[in-house]
Amino acid sequence: MDRTGLLWMLRQMLLARTFEEAAAREYATGSISGFLHLYPGEEAVAVGVLHAAEPGDHVVSTYREHVHALVRGLPAREIMAELMGKKAGVSAGMGGSMHLFSREHRFLGGVAIVGETFPLAIGAAYAVAYRRLPEAVICFFGDGAVNQGTFHESLNMAALWKLPVLFVCENNRYQIGTEIHRHSAVVEVYRRACAYGIPAVRENGMDVLAVHGAARRALERVRAGDGPQLLELETYRYRGHSMADSGAYRPAGEVEAYRARDPIQFLESGLSGSLEGHWQAACPGPDCIASFGEYCRTQGHLEGDCFTRLEQETVQEVQEALEFARQAPAPDLQDAWAAFRCNRRGERFFGREPT
Amino acid sequence: MTGLLYWQALHRALDLEMDSDDSVLVLGEDVGLFGGTYRVTEGLMAKYGEWRVRDTPISENSFTGLGVGAAMLGLRPVVEIMTVNFALLALDALINMAAKIPFMSGGQFPMALTVRMPGGVARQLGAQHSQRLEHTLMNVPGLRMVVPSTPQDAFWQLRQAIRSDDPLIVLEHELLYFRKGPVDETLPPPPLHQAKTVREGQTLTCIAYSRMVEVALEAAGILAGMGIGMEVIDLRSLSPVDWETCQGSVQKTHRCLVVEEDCVFAGAGAELAATLQERCFYFLDAPVRRVGGINLPTPFSPDLEAASIPRPDTVVQAARNLVSGSGNLR
Ligand SMILES: Cc1ncc(C[n+]2csc(CCOP(=O)(O)OP(=O)(O)O)c2C)c(N)n1
Numbered sequence: 001m002d003r004t005g006l007l008w009m010l011r012q013m014l015l016a017r018t019f020e021e022a023a024a025r026e027y028a029t030g031s032i033s034g035f036l037h038l039y040p041g042e043e044a045v046a047v048g049v050l051h052a053a054e055p056g057d058h059v060v061s062t063y064r065e066h067v068h069a070l071v072r073g074l075p076a077r078e079i080m081a082e083l084m085g086k087k088a089g090v091s092a093g094m095g096g097s098m099h100l101f102s103r104e105h106r107f108l109g110g111v112a113i114v115g116e117t118f119p120l121a122i123g124a125a126y127a128v129a130y131r132r133l134p135e136a137v138i139c140f141f142g143d144g145a146v147n148q149g150t151f152h153e154s155l156n157m158a159a160l161w162k163l164p165v166l167f168v169c170e171n172n173r174y175q176i177g178t179e180i181h182r183h184s185a186v187v188e189v190y191r192r193a194c195a196y197g198i199p200a201v202r203e204n205g206m207d208v209l210a211v212h213g214a215a216r217r218a219l220e221r222v223r224a225g226d227g228p229q230l231l232e233l234e235t236y237r238y239r240g241h242s243m244a245d246s247g248a249y250r251p252a253g254e255v256e257a258y259r260a261r262d263p264i265q266f267l268e269s270g271l272s273g274s275l276e277g278h279w280q281a282a283c284p285g286p287d288c289i290a291s292f293g294e295y296c297r298t299q300g301h302l303e304g305d306c307f308t309r310l311e312q313e314t315v316q317e318v319q320e321a322l323e324f325a326r327q328a329p330a331p332d333l334q335d336a337w338a339a340f341r342c343n344r345r346g347e348r349f350f351g352r353e354p355t
Numbered sequence: 356m357t358g359l360l361y362w363q364a365l366h367r368a369l370d371l372e373m374d375s376d377d378s379v380l381v382l383g384e385d386v387g388l389f390g391g392t393y394r395v396t397e398g399l400m401a402k403y404g405e406w407r408v409r410d411t412p413i414s415e416n417s418f419t420g421l422g423v424g425a426a427m428l429g430l431r432p433v434v435e436i437m438t439v440n441f442a443l444l445a446l447d448a449l450i451n452m453a454a455k456i457p458f459m460s461g462g463q464f465p466m467a468l469t470v471r472m473p474g475g476v477a478r479q480l481g482a483q484h485s486q487r488l489e490h491t492l493m494n495v496p497g498l499r500m501v502v503p504s505t506p507q508d509a510f511w512q513l514r515q516a517i518r519s520d521d522p523l524i525v526l527e528h529e530l531l532y533f534r535k536g537p538v539d540e541t542l543p544p545p546p547l548h549q550a551k552t553v554r555e556g557q558t559l560t561c562i563a564y565s566r567m568v569e570v571a572l573e574a575a576g577i578l579a580g581m582g583i584g585m586e587v588i589d590l591r592s593l594s595p596v597d598w599e600t601c602q603g604s605v606q607k608t609h610r611c612l613v614v615e616e617d618c619v620f621a622g623a624g625a626e627l628a629a630t631l632q633e634r635c636f637y638f639l640d641a642p643v644r645r646v647g648g649i650n651l652p653t654p655f656s657p658d659l660e661a662a663s664i665p666r667p668d669t670v671v672q673a674a675r676n677l678v679s680g681s682g683n684l685r
Pocket residue numbers: 064112113114115141142143144145146170172174175176241
């Protein structure tokens with residue numbers, strides 16, 4: 001991959017983490033409330049996979065989808081506005097954190113019932129296949145979702161009709177507080193695809209280059225008409241399941257072991273010393289941004305203060321998003337009815353106007 | 356004008372819509388090669404091919420959800436759920452997805468999804484195969500639901516449902532598929548959700564839908580012999596409800612009886628009675644009364660089964676009580 005691609009991925013990961021940490025702070029102040037599921041730790045998955053996507057592809061995601069939307073190109077300010085329930089939000093304030101949608105970006109949600117991404121994705125893929133379009137559908141889901149009936153139902157249909165779907169499991173080993181060995185009889189998710197004859201691979205989800213490579217190869221096969229593919233990406237979330245969860249059920253030291261080299265945490269902590277020093281001192285944590293940053297540096301792409309400049313740029317972008325979202329007006333009931341009636345096209349239900 | 360069976364009218368509607376718009380496709384269990392449980396999709400696979408008439412595995416939630424995803428990309432899927440009893444497994448796709456995505460996305464996505472399903476009490480199918488689901492689906496903002504009672508309405512309403520960009524449930528009735536009636540393909544259809552006065556009367560108004568319309572009409576015939584003029588309204592749609600037509604009739608007759616096959620507790624009739632009571636209170640000579648299915652899983656034994664839902668004689672009795680102001684209706 002060339003320098004532009006590498007730095008794009010690094011910047012996206014930084015933006016993602018900065019965005020999510022900012023959302024957490026807004027939650028603490030009360031300007032965001034309700035459910036909020038954050039992504040720090042898992043950035044390499046969204047960035048690696050979506051860097052391999054084409055603009056014509058479709059993306060379906062879960063309630064932990066801010067970063068998928070962000071990397072897909074939905075504007076940070078409009079995502080933040082949605083998190084705050086504002087009219088300028090991507091879903092006009094009708095969806096919220098778990099329901100980001102953008103027809104323009106072919107982002108089909110944002111669905112919050114575990115297991116729904118599967119039927120939605122095969123439906124989109126059915127439309128693509130029926131129209132013989134050169135597009136793929138990317139379907140994100142967690143390790144907890146694979147025990148839902150829709151996983152099996154939809155994988156079966158996807159394979160049966162060779163639908164162009166890339167199933168992407170973000171295996172962070174937890175379904176809220178239940179660790180994977182306590183929720184799944186078979187913990188290697190990719191092996192389940194075998195039951196439906198779907199080619200599947202497992203990859204290190206903390207390594208954005210590995211993720212990108214695997215996604216690119218899988219999408220090539222999807223686009224070539226080989227039918228669905230499944231990617232299992234082993235990853236880890238640093239925060240609790242949602243803002244309501246402290247994550248206390250995880251063994252002591254587990255989070256720290258993953259998070260040790262988190263550069264955003266380091267920079268935000270205001271501790272003295274250089275980032276390089278921090279990375280080396282805390283070695284060898286698997287943090288996806290730290291390890292990829294290291295890689296870029298050793299390849300000669302992060303000369304001087306390039307990393308901190310990138311980081312400052314993203315801080316700036318998130319700051320602007322926050323300001324935009326905070327001052328944006330809330331929708332009113334008229335807006336809600338307009339969204340509700342979006343598909344009526346002046347259809348008359350009765351012989352006259354209802355009273 | 357030709358005489359068609361109810362299933363033939365649905366078939367004709369599908370065929371015409373598929374022929375005129377290649378974004379219309381049909382999917383469900385045994386809709387293709389087999390031709391549909393009630394023959395509604397007979398021959399369509401041969402005519403339109405497998406991608407437009409798709410036999411699915413027994414995966415109600417996922418193939419209904421597939422319809423939702425395909426509709427988001429601009430197709431007009433017509434999903435057939437073999438019977439409403441199995442639609443219980445697809446409620447997530449219907450209620451959490453189809454009904455909510457256009458709204459939750461701030462109005463960005465079309466949802467031209469039509470879901471056809473037969474329901475109701477047929478003949479000795481047992482408690483798991485004799486249910487009615489309108490009470491549940493009526494309560495979902497974002498879903499519209501029509502309940503054709505004649506071949507003509509089946510023809511019109513299915514075509515209109517397919518053309519609508521909103522998700523629509525077409526609730527058919529298992530005992531109506533082999534009813535014959537005139538179908539005029541050239542007549543302009545009435546609005547999709549408009550109710551229809553199918554018999555005029557001055558003494559009381561009876562509001563019914565789906566198969567209960569024929570029960571109400573039979574009762575009205577008997578009542579006429581007793582000098583009681585029962586007006587019968589075929590609701591045609593349960594969501595939205597054409598309140599004006601109902602209200603106009605009740606304001607004329609001053610008495611209202613609602614007949615439904617669904618269990619009467621918290622059913623469609625409860626909504627109809629409550630709203631009409633609110634709207635017509637000062638016009639009413641008696642409380643709005645309901646006749647409906649008893650609150651029991653449908654019994655298998657034939658006489659019990661028949662007694663568990665309204666029959667013409669129960670409707671007659673209820674109407675007489677309502678008119679004379681006496682008697683307990685249930
Ligand atoms: C059908 C359903 N059941 C339960 C929930 C509550 N719930 C929300 S997220 C979640 C855990 C999902 O875990 P996983 O799929 O691994 O995704 P992760 O949160 O780890 O990204 C549960 C149980 C839900 N949203 N939907």
